[in-house]
Amino acid sequence: MYTSAQRLSAIETAELRRQAGHFLRRLREDRGYSQREFAALIEANVYQFISQIETGRNRIPPDQMRTWAQAFKLAPRDFSLIMMRYYDPETFASIFETEPGIYEGTDFPDFVRLVTASDPVPVKAKIGGTRPIKRGEGAPEAAADEALVGDSKEPASASKDLTVPGEIAGRMDALEGMVMQLVRHLDEMKQLLAE
Structure with missing residues (x-):
C-alpha cells in the first residue's frame, strides 16, 4: 500500500x-x-495510545476516525475535515482551498474556539503551494509553518513571503521550539537508559 502521498519531510x-x-x-x-x-x-486497549497521539508520536488510524468523532460529539465529516488539514494537508488544500469556511476552519466552531492565535495552524500556511500568507494575516508562527510545509524548491530565506522581520522571527521561534522538543525527548531517553 502506498502510504507517502505527501511531499513533506519527516520533520x-x-x-x-x-x-x-x-x-x-x-x-x-x-x-x-x-x-x-x-x-x-x-475502546482503546491502553490509555498510552491517547498520549502517543496527543504528543504527535502517532496519529488516529483512519478506521477509527468515526469512533473518535462520536466520542467528541462531533459530526464525523467535520472531525475528519479538521484532522485532514493535519494528516493530509496537500489533499486538504487541493480540495478545499476554494471553500473558505472549510479551508480557514471557520465552519468548525470547536476548531475556532480551541485553536488560539499563537498556535501554528497549517491551513494558514502555504499548504500545497497555492495560497501564500498575506501580510498581517495569522500569527508569525504561520509564516514558520509556511517555510516548513510549503512546496517551494527555493530555500525559505529566498521566499518573498518571509520578508517581514516578524515572520522570519516567527519561523525561527517555531524551529527553535522543535529543536527544544527533540532535546527534551533525548534527555528523557538518556534518563531511561541510565535507570
Whole structure:
C-alpha cells in the first residue's frame, strides 16, 4: 500500500502530527475526559495510545476516525475535515482551498474556539503551494509553518513571503521550539537508559 502521498519531510510530518495532537488534547480536555476515560470511551486497549497521539508520536488510524468523532460529539465529516488539514494537508488544500469556511476552519466552531492565535495552524500556511500568507494575516508562527510545509524548491530565506522581520522571527521561534522538543525527548531517553 502506498502510504507517502505527501511531499513533506519527516520533520514536517512530525510537526503537523504534534499540532494535531495539541488540538486533540484541548478537545479532550474541553469535553472533560482524562486520557484513561477517553481511551475507555473509544475502546482503546491502553490509555498510552491517547498520549502517543496527543504528543504527535502517532496519529488516529483512519478506521477509527468515526469512533473518535462520536466520542467528541462531533459530526464525523467535520472531525475528519479538521484532522485532514493535519494528516493530509496537500489533499486538504487541493480540495478545499476554494471553500473558505472549510479551508480557514471557520465552519468548525470547536476548531475556532480551541485553536488560539499563537498556535501554528497549517491551513494558514502555504499548504500545497497555492495560497501564500498575506501580510498581517495569522500569527508569525504561520509564516514558520509556511517555510516548513510549503512546496517551494527555493530555500525559505529566498521566499518573498518571509520578508517581514516578524515572520522570519516567527519561523525561527517555531524551529527553535522543535529543536527544544527533540532535546527534551533525548534527555528523557538518556534518563531511561541510565535507570
